[in-house]
Amino acid sequence: MTRRHDPHRPLWLCRACGGPWPCGPARLTLLTEYGADGRVALCIHLAGLLYTAVEDLYRLAPQDAPKPAALHERFLGWAAPRRPRSEGGGPA
Template identity: 60%
Template sequence: MTRSAPDDQTRPLRRPHLPLRPLWLCRVCAAPWPCPVARLTLRQEYAHDRIALSIYLCTVLHDAAADLYRLNPHDGPNPAALFTRFLGWAAPRGGPR
């Protein structure tokens, strides 16, 4: 599937890597969300506001924990694994700027 760009160049249409709820898998690549592409996209979108990125990720972590627990209440999601999956990758590396 292609679309025309404003300068009449043809480029492929890219689907955003969004979560499929309540499973919290990527709708495009089926990896646990946020998948690597979603992480890169989120880093780009929030490049100038890392605090907002952390707040957003805390919100989706809360939603994901509730959904995943509802799907499997007897063997619910591991809190440490969920933290690493949703927030651990977004922590700034290195010292203060």
């Protein structure tokens, strides 16, 4: 039986692989669960988890908690809906 890549709170490490959650396999699972049309819903879900993770991590060790920008990238940066590029390669 394959172990699920779920978060271990309050450390926010993956229960299966021990990496920072959401790890690569957890991200793939989330993308599959929410589907191509569910990116906005996925980001809303992840934003709620980010808020909880910030509370947990700063309560555990405020001096050693990850920087806000790193947590944002870890939880939301990878999942944000991407805008298609214009044909010229510049901003859309």
